[in-house]
Amino acid sequence: MFKKILKRPAFALVTSIMLLFLGVLGIARLPIAQFPDVAPPTVYVSIAYPGASANVLIDSVIIPLEQSINGVPNMRYMVSDATSAGEATIRVYFEPGTDPNINVVNVQNRVNIMSSRLPELVVREGILVSQVVPSMLMYLNLYSTDPNTDQKDLFNYANIYIMPVLKRIQGMGIPTNLGNRSFAMRIWLNPERMRAYNVSVEDVMEALAEQSIIGSPGRLGQATGMTSQSKEYVLTYVGRYNRAEQYENIILAAKPNGEILRLKDVCVPPEHHTPTWAPTEGEGEGEGEGEAPPEGGAKREHAGIELGSEFFDIYTDVDGHPAASVVLKQSPGSNAAEVIDEVKATLEELEKSFPPGMDYEIAYDVSRFVDASIEKVLHTLLEAFILVSLVVYMFLGDFRSTLIPTLAVPVSLVGTFFVLDLMGFSINLITLFAMVLAIGIVVDNAIVVVEAVHAKMAETHLSPYRATKEVLHEISGAIIAITLVMTAVFVPVTFIPGPVGVFYRQFGVTMATAIVLSGVVALTLTPVLCAMILQPHEADHADAGHDKKPRDLRTTLTYVLVGVPALAGLGYLAYTLWGPPGLLIMLVPFVQRPFSRGVDWVTNLYTGILRPIVTRRALTLAVVAAFAAGIVVTNAKMASGFIPGEDQGIIYAVLQTPPGSTLEYTNAKSQELEKIAKQVEGVASVTSVAGYEILTEGRGSNAGTAIINLEDWSARENTARDIIEELEERAGEITDVKLEFFEPPAIPGFGAAGGFSVRVLDKTQSSVADYQRLGEVNDKFMAALAERPEVQKLFTFYASDYPQYEIIINNDIAMQKGVSIDKALENINILVGSTYEQGFILFNQFYKVYVQAWPEFRRMPEDLDDLFVKNDAGEMVPYSAFMSIKKQQGLNEITRYNLYPSAAIQGVPGEGYSSGEALQAIQEVAAETLPQGYDIGWEGLSWDESRKGNESVYIFLVVIAFVYLILVGQYESFLIPLAVILSLPIGVFGSFFLLQLVGLANDVWAQLGMIMLVGLLGKNAILIVEFAVQRRAEGLSLKDAAIEGGKLRFRPIQMTSFAFIAGLIPLAIATGAGAIGNRTIGTTGVGGMLLGTVVGVVVIPGLYYLFGRLSDGRKLLPDETAKPLSEELEAEQPEAPEPEPKPEPSAAATDEPSDDPEDPGAQVEITAEPAAESPGPASEDPDDKS
Incomplete structure (x- = not known):
């Protein structure tokens, strides 16, 4: 069927061109991301x-x-x-x-x-x-070198001019300005003045509500249908106040004699007045900074009423300058790369209108790592393509033959992007990894065709066209089988649930699509190119290069004088551009012939090894069993993991000062850390944030975070972990601080930091949550964990010893003094805690009005005794008369998990241990130390990893089952496919062994490589078994068929396998962004293919011989020549005469008409049938040494 493609070469060429065209369209439409959307x-x-x-x-x-x-x-x-x-x-x-x-x-x-x-x-x-999306997309800092610009100015500039524009970007989540320094009208009350004037907080709030109001008077002259008027007038009112002087003049009390008490009279700063309980008229109006502002509303210091900040809960500093920090997150389903590009373009445009001295810095940008990782993979893709081409050239020996399989790579890979677009995938590390691995796979089918055409021309001296025609008839079944098996490997993995299932799905679809397209190319484009550009093998012709005239002396000198300098120049250029690999490329043509002779020698050696061992069935089974046992032993010792952390070019430092520390104290410690971090080599910039911790995005005066931005991977030799070790050593000089360093999570969207996240849960369901008891349990649990080497950098913000004071009100006394308990608590809530009333519009933004006592009146617990509340009789009653306070300890931050009180713990795996081992250690410690009623709960990536179970094992078994069933259908035998299946443990052991040798874990990357390896190793075995089956059908003995199958396929197997290994070498030795994932998947492939190619090709013929003996001559269904059972029983009697030999059928009776008179394949099929039907002595090999 497929040989007809040679009659339609234009169709074959156009098919590949259309695949390229559709793939380019898909690339233009596909979004770019670090990983698939799995969060x-x-x-x-x-x-x-x-x-x-x-x-x-x-x-x-x-x-x-x-x-x-x-x-x-x-x-x-x-x-x-x-x-x-x-x-x-x-x-x-x-x-x-x-x-x-x-x-x-x-x-x-x-x-x-x-x-x-x-x-x-x-x-x-x-x-x-x-x-x-939980994880940060970008982290911006707006800072100014102008000493007159403070954090409040920067925050509000960002809030007014930058944030509204960023919110309109498609795909943007909710931008967050850390802290809340938004403008607010701050009314600072002086409790002493309020007592003197007999003014309560309730009086102030009522005055604000009555006088700063929105009025809607209506219109004069509005039509009523009863009067005629030529004009109408709109009535307006000033509305809610938005200037400090307007609030200063709010009237609290007025007497008939003209005396007026204004709000500014009870907002005098404590350091600018002389306390008196009976101020005369006008007192307080001309004192200190409480007086009316000068004309024009000039800025005043220590004003009792001012345009200040809503809160003062966070300090941000960038390299010594005050800053406003903005956290950007993307909305679910959006394209991170597009959002980041749009943000950068918007900031560049907004920067043109910045005030003098103001600038911005992108402290964190997830696209830095994404772009660097993808660029690294694309670079690896190019390197793999070049290396694969070189290996193919080394085996085939001429550029024409190398060009044909090389062209199959871009057609198959680029065409795959069209399918990815249809599936709604993205260009991410998973799909690009699949592309890199696919290079060595998609070239296989084309290599099989080209090598077979060369072999046919060498054996029969046919023209390239006729040789290609015969080859298509012989190997099209093998190519289809290989394609089906390789595709079937990746079908089951698409059904894995959870985030890892998304990884497997995109990886599997990408690989399967590339493999299917490579099969299409191998049966369409490759044969056409073979017939078009290959040259015939004519050993007796001078134009074949074997009988050329000897060069004269002048020609030889010309070659030496011109060629040597030219080659030297090209070699120097290649070394300058690409280093040692470039020089290696230049040397390839000179070593090809010795290499080819070496391959021939190895092939003969291989055949010699097979002859004495192929029939040793016990030895074959022992070798397979030994490798299977090696898998079990190695897997038990090898570290397991989920998604390994990578050097993403950023480090988070989380610090915690003692409970009760002020924000100013925490800020001072944060700046100490900032100075130390800036001195470490490889650190580009540092942003310190006091009052905010990034792990839970919570706030507290004793919490701080530093975002340490590292230099580009190419500009530093030390990794993020090296920098963390140095930071930990240097930061030890910061006293009175608990400090830990973390990297971002391996997958965006799974928490704020890498490592593991676990919570200790209080499930006792007591009537009142016992946070002190939870703290004790948590401390003991962390102490036990700290003794395990599998975990390190344990950190928690749970602290039940935060200094607190409990307010105790004597209800009897309060009622006797006419004090409403509700009003007393509301009054103290406003004076100490602050509240807002109404709001106002300024700069086209809505701001709040906050009422609170001056800080001097709420510093210490005893200051509460000097506060007053108005009773029912209008008298000012001190709180000390009915209220007392009790010192205690409690929590400043309370967290809960699934309705249970919890204590969150963050950590990372210990040095040399994987995340899977760390989680196992945590579960063991929890079972040993947690008392009854307490448990642990996982969050983030740890939640998925803890539920992973043995899914990968089951999927691996399903993959093997799929391969087996397809091969059963291919060979019409349930035994022959076992020769393919039992050869797989050799390569799998090679992967496990090399992973353990280099210290990598059996994680998702390794498992993806294992699945890919099953297909590749199965492909090698199929090639040997397929040709052995063909030779057996032609009448060879099992032993000779097994040896012949191995011999015929040895060279192409070595070529395709080493081409694949060459494509993986750049991954296996990768450095920089994404290096761990690159090395893991590369090492898995190199170890498995290397051992599977070297040892597997020796074992596979033996396995075929073993199962061939068991299945030879056995059919699932009897054919029409089978005798009735009665005749078979009679034939078994000893006196029965031997049957006469059947006459040979005539050619006319046996030959079936062929669709092509030049095609000898039909003859082979007909003559092979009697041998296949005869199970007699030919199946019994005299050399069998089982």
């Missing part, structure tokens, strides 16, 4: 409760919302976090593949059900439900 969709529920402690948030907001959200469809797990900064978040993680928009709607509906039961202030602040 679980996450819905964030953000809550604000100003002034509330973590306990209050948990009891009044988090628990009700958790109970309502719990069990939402497709939910994996839920994590809650509440801090004493008055903020809380609930993160709900869903199964990958679910619609993130539906997830948001489902969560929003459940929040709405519970919103009526939440505190009024929480509802007024608003509960934000949003979907976003």
Whole structure:
């Protein structure tokens, strides 16, 4: 059938051109990403409760919302976090593949059900439900060298001029400006003045609500249908105040005699007044900085009412300059590369309008690692293509023959991108890895055709056209079988669930598509090119190069004088451009002939080895069993893993000062770390953030984060881990700080940092959560973990010893003094914690009005005694009269996991251990140390890894089963395919052995390589078995057929295998971005193919001989020549005469008409049939030494 393609060469050429064209269209449309979108969709529920402690948030907001959200469809797990900064978040993680928009709607509906039961202030602040990818896309710093520009100015510049533009970028999530330095009208109350004027906080809030209002007076002269008027007038009112002087003049009290008490009178700074309990008229209006501002509203220092900041909870510093930090995250399903490119273009445009001294820095950009990794893989792709071409040339010996299989590579690979586009995939590291591995595979089929055509021409001296025609008839079945087997290897892996399943799916589809296209090319384009450009093997002709006239002296001198300098120049150029590989390329033509003779010698040696051992069935089985046992032993000793961490060019430092430390103290420690980090070689820039920790994205005055940006991989020799070790050594001089360094997660979207994430859960379901007991259990658990070498860098923010004071109100005394407990708590909440009333518009933005006491009146616990509250009689009652405080310890931040109180622990695997071993150690320690009622829970990538189980083993078995079933159909035998299957352990052992030798883990990358290896090793075995079956059908004995099959296929197998190994060498020795994944998958392929090629080709003929003896002459169905059972029983009697030999059939009776009179293949098939039917003595080999 396929030989007809030689009659339609234009069709074959156009088919390949169309594949290239469609592939280029697919490349133009495909998005670019680091990995496939495997992160679980996450819905964030953000809550604000100003002034509330973590306990209050948990009891009044988090628990009700958790109970309502719990069990939402497709939910994996839920994590809650509440801090004493008055903020809380609930993160709900869903199964990958679910619609993130539906997830948001489902969560929003459940929040709405519970919103009526939440505190009024929480509802007024608003509960934000949003979907976003958990990991950072970019981290921006806006800074200024102008000493007059502070962090508040930078924050609001970013908030007003930059953030609105970034939000409109397609694919952008919700940009976050770390901290909240937004403009706010700050009203600083002086409790002493308030007592003197007999003004309560309630009076201030009422005055704000009554006087700073939105008015809508209407229109004068509006048509009513009753009067006639030529004009109408719109009435306006100033509305809510947006200038400090307007708030200063708000009236708190007015007397008939003209005396007026204004808001500025009770906002006098404490250092600018003389306390007096009966100020005269005008006092406070002309004192200090509380007086009215000068004309024009000039900026004032220490103003009692000012345009200040909403909060002061985070300090950000970039290389010594104050900064505003912006965290960008992408929306689910968006293209990260496109979003980043758009952000960079937008920032370049906005930079043109920056004030003098202002600039921005991209502290973190995920595309740096993505681009570097993809560039590395593309570079490896080119190197692999060149190396494969060189290996093919070394074996085939001429450029024409090398060109044919080389052209199969771009057609197959580029055409694959069209299918990837149809499948909705992306250009990522997984699909590109598959492309690199596919180079050595897709060239195989073309090599088989070219080598077979060369062999046919050498044996028969046919023309390239006729030789190609006969070869297509002989090997098209083998090519189809190889293609089906190789494709079948990758079909089962597409059914693996979870994030790893997405990896397998994209890898499998990419490989299978490239292999199928290579099969199409091998049966269409390759034969046409063979017939078009190959030269015939004519040994007796001078033009064949074997009988050329000897060169004269002048010609020889010309070659020497011209050729030697030219070659030297080209060699120098190649060495300059590509180094030693370039020089090696130049030397290839000179070593090809000796190499070819060496291959012939090895082939003869191989044949000599086969003859005495192919019939030793026990030896063959013993070798296979030894390698299978080696797999078991090696796998038991080898480290297992999930997705290895990579050097992504950035390091996170997380620091924790003692509980109760102020933000200023934490900021000072952060700046110490910043100075140290900038001195380490390989560090490009450092951003320190005080008041924020990146692991849980929580806030606290004793938490800090440093984002350490590293130099480009090509500009430094030390890796990220080397830099971390140096940072840990140098940072030891920072006292009174707990400090750990982490790298980003291996896969974006699975947490904020790499390593493992585990939580200790309190499942005792006690009436009141015992956080002290949870802290004790957590400490003991971490202490036990620290003794295990499998884990290191253990870190937790759980601290139950944060200094706190409990307010105790004597209700009896409070009631006797006419004090409302509700008003007393609300009053202290405003004075100490602050609250906002209404808001105003400025710079086209909405800002809040905050009321709070001056800091001097709320520094220490005893300051509470000097605060007053107004009773029912209008008298000011001191809090000391009915309230006391009790010192205690508690949590500044409370986290929960699936409704249980939890303590989060972050860590990384110990040196020389994999993530799988670290998780196993954690589970063992948990089983040994955690008391009854306590358990552990996983999050992030650890959640998936803990549930991975033995899926890879099952999939591996399914892959082998698929290959076996296809081969059964190919050979119509259940035994012959076992010769292929039992040869696989040799190569698998080679992979395991080399992985363990170089210290790499059996992770996802290794498993992808193993699956690919099954197909390649099976392909080699199929080539030998296929030709052995053909030779057996031609009448050779089992032994001779096995040896002949190995001999005929030895050279092409070595060629294709070493071409594949050459393509993997750049991966196996990779450095820089993505090096661990490159080395793992490259090492897996090199080790497996090397041992499988060297040892496997010796074992496969023996396996064929073994199973050929068991299956020879046995058929699943009897044919029409079978005798009835009665005749067979009679024939078994001893007196029965021997049957007369059957006459030879005539040519007319046996020959069937062929579709091509020049095709001898039909003759072979007919004459082979009697041999196949006869199981007699020919199957019994006299050399059998089982």
